[in-house]
Amino acid sequence: MSDILETARTKALDKGEGLTQEELLQVLHLPDSDLEEMADVAHQTRLKWCGPDVEVEGIISIKTGGCPEDCHFCSQSGLFESPVRAARLNIGDLVEAAKRTRKSGATEFCIVAAVKGPDHALLEQVGEAVEAINKEIEIDISCSLGTLTLEQAQQLKDMGVRRYNHNLETSRSFFPKVVTTHSWDERRETLDNVRRVGMEICSGGIIGMGESLEQRAEFAAQLAEIEPCEVPMNFLDPRPGTPFADRPLVPVGEGLRAVAMFRFAMPKTTLRFAGGRELSLGDDGTEKGLLGGINAIIAGNYLTTLGQAIEKDVDMLHRIDLPIKAL
Template sequence: MWLTIMVWDIESLLDLSRGKLKDLLERADSVRRMGGDGIEFCSIVNARSGGCSEDCAFCAQSVRWDTGCRSSFLSLDEVMSIARSCRDSGIHRLSLVTSGRTLTDRDLDRLCGIYEVVSNEVGLSLCGSHGLLDEGQLRRLASAGVSRYHCNLETGPGFFPSICTTHGIEEKLRTLCAARAAGLELCSGGLLGMGETDRDRAEMVALLSGLEVDSIPLNILMPIEGTPLEGAAPVDPETVLRWGAVMQIAVPGATVRYAGGRSLLGEAVSIGLVGGIGGLLTGDYLTTTGSSAKDDVELIESLGMKSGQR
């Protein structure tokens, strides 16, 4: 029942904001500033790329699509070099990301060893993104120094089977609940531009609200040649701004952060940063390029803002 009520509330908020984008953004920014004025920088490391058995229609790392993505696993030295560079650049959080449905015991051992060294020697806040894990696996990550677990819902439950058939959104929800039970904060968001409707987006935001997630990555599809969504139409920047604001208002305890695809937004990036967006995923993404921490620092300073962990 709560899901139906929340979807209705979110759709009502969206309807009321038609033609009143400025008012919506101002309201979202007032909510954001309750958690602090700083813009939090985070970065991700593609610790294991390619070779994924899942069929997510947007992803270049699936073995089902001919995208030229190569399978590899970074060494401890490679991760440490990236982690030190992130720290020195003023980035607050670092997440290791591995392709694939889940982790084997061997992979989990390897990652926990890396997390322990990074935690002890670099001191960044650490996040993990390793697919569909159970509570025992997540407790091991927490013991190794991980404080937050990432698992994007991507979209609402009604549209999810249109973008992935090898696992369901219910499995993602179970993983997020297990992460919370293991004492981890939650990072979960969505991807706009896959052909979903506002209703699908509202259903996703309702779920994120019910989970009380701590971080919401706002991704915009960057169509990749060879994937089923390579010909997807671009999302209108105003749509992204509107949904970023709605996410912040609907989940007031979360940091909504620009993630993959923000380079497609142009000047709208700056508008969002004074309209509810409280974080930036800086550096490169998993299979696409992003922006440097230096450029992002200059961006927020041009807006009269500063970086800071939320």
């Protein structure tokens, strides 16, 4: 076993301690010959500190497109010539989507809006949706509505929202290459507000936007400092009309190293496969990721891109003998 995998076994697996940024970078430089051993240590770490269950989540956008921000990976920005057009859903649509999500076996439903931050009308609509969903089914509800003031975070907590997603997206040093209309620190401030009111923090980002391996390790270390309950791992799906439209896909081996690195950075955190895994990793890579550190998935379609049918993901979990988390 390589020295860095011995370190990961001693710190992450045995003690539940995250690796340092320098150690995480060593994981990203592991040769292909060590990938199987790396995945095994990451999987054993996940089993020890998180258990065997896989948490399945469905997401839906209450407001799509027309966003004023310039996140270079996102086809929902109103600043790019993207095929995505602005649209809104009503309360009935959200309730039906939540029912379908619950029926699939998922335990969490996330309401998302393409905005810099929610205005009063959007918060009222979300409140009505949360109340209507809770009357119909039992499912944990989370939200992702952009930047929040402390008062807005408290409103969502009072509505019954359990978890709030606001991705840091990438490392602090690489962020200006990805977004120019707001700062990394603004995103961090929203996460601080979420923590202050007692909601769970969900924050991750996207692998493969042009960041260096050093910046990838920096990103994982910065997330670990925040101690999120959940980290969504996206892999860039280059969208037409965006500044990142011509970026290459993340190779499978590189993606699996990133998965293991994030597990070694945060041994006790929920790591969730999110957008782009179908393109970058495929079915085989997705299975390897679930046996290499990942313990949650977003199933079904994403916000502007197609995912796999929820039933296919559920079948996959049964095939590799991983139980789906129950409420």
